[in-house]
Amino acid sequence: MNIFQLSCFLAVAEYLNFAQAAQSLHVTHPAVSQQIQSLEKELNVKLFRRTTRTVRLTEEGKAFLRDAQQIVALSERAKKRFGNAMDGNIETLTIGCYNFPCMVLLSDALEVLRSIRPELHPRLQTIPFQHIYRMLEEEDLDAVVGFRESAKMKIKAQYKEITEVPLVCICSCKHPLAGRSEVSLEELRNEKLVLLVPAKATISIVQMQGQLMGERPPSEFYFCESAEAITVLVTAGYGVSVLPDSLVPDSPLIAKIPLKDTAPMSFGIYYKTVQDNPALKAFIQCVKDNFANEG
Numbered sequence: 001m002n003i004f005q006l007s008c009f010l011a012v013a014e015y016l017n018f019a020q021a022a023q024s025l026h027v028t029h030p031a032v033s034q035q036i037q038s039l040e041k042e043l044n045v046k047l048f049r050r051t052t053r054t055v056r057l058t059e060e061g062k063a064f065l066r067d068a069q070q071i072v073a074l075s076e077r078a079k080k081r082f083g084n085a086m087d088g089n090i091e092t093l094t095i096g097c098y099n100f101p102c103m104v105l106l107s108d109a110l111e112v113l114r115s116i117r118p119e120l121h122p123r124l125q126t127i128p129f130q131h132i133y134r135m136l137e138e139e140d141l142d143a144v145v146g147f148r149e150s151a152k153m154k155i156k157a158q159y160k161e162i163t164e165v166p167l168v169c170i171c172s173c174k175h176p177l178a179g180r181s182e183v184s185l186e187e188l189r190n191e192k193l194v195l196l197v198p199a200k201a202t203i204s205i206v207q208m209q210g211q212l213m214g215e216r217p218p219s220e221f222y223f224c225e226s227a228e229a230i231t232v233l234v235t236a237g238y239g240v241s242v243l244p245d246s247l248v249p250d251s252p253l254i255a256k257i258p259l260k261d262t263a264p265m266s267f268g269i270y271y272k273t274v275q276d277n278p279a280l281k282a283f284i285q286c287v288k289d290n291f292a293n294e295g
Helices: 003-015 018-025 029-043 059-086 100-104 107-116 129-137 186-190 203-213 227-235 278-294
Strands: 048-050 055-057 091-097 120-126 143-147 158-165 167-172 193-196 221-224 241-244 254-258 265-271
Touching: 003 018, 003 029, 003 059, 018 029, 055 059, 059 129, 091 100, 091 129, 091 278, 100 120, 100 143, 100 227, 107 120, 107 278, 129 143, 129 265, 143 278, 158 278, 167 227, 193 203, 193 227, 193 241, 203 241, 221 227, 227 241, 227 254, 265 278
Parallel strands: 091 120, 091 143, 193 221
Antiparallel strands: 048 055, 143 265, 158 265, 167 241, 167 254
């Protein structure tokens, strides 16, 4: 058993698709299949139940999942702890985001950070939503940048709000709603919807999507794994969507319409502590100042 085998197992467990797991690991589909087969042979259990259409964790696979997560997390923690010595005491700051658009919002702040701490080596990671806060709690990340989550999640970290982001309806520029100055959620209940798959969305976005869906039939919805994919289907006229404004790329093919009577989403930084971490403290201040200047 090795870390690569466990990484393959975790990727397949996340995507429940061997091809997507291979793509996320930047290896071939057969390579992932071979690693899973070797792991199953070593453990003498079947970890996945595979058919021509679906992949599911077996009960043994579900039981092994937490063990695999802990082993990989310990490995990453050891690399982080001793990596500085191997790199000549390079100062690092590991920042997690659960999607690329959130990461893009940091570019200006990171430019300022580079000017005041040129010796710092930021490490940016996009991490699936269902893992990112566990990695923060286990100190595999110094900070998580994203939207504030429901208190029900009980995230064991501090939160610093940076800005508020309004929700917008997005539709094709050819859609009848495109010329509107604002629209209500109630008006969207008759529209076909393009939504984020729940596994790729924050709890707050999942709840908002649930309000829109109501009890409508599945044929009324199209699900995507990223905001970028949503914009493609919206542009093609498959339906409308509701997203935080900052996640929607500017495009002449898409109309962004403000939503009436909806509260903006809080956008900020989760972190455990800035004590003994001056780089994190400087990063938070740079992000805060950057958004204040833009406002």
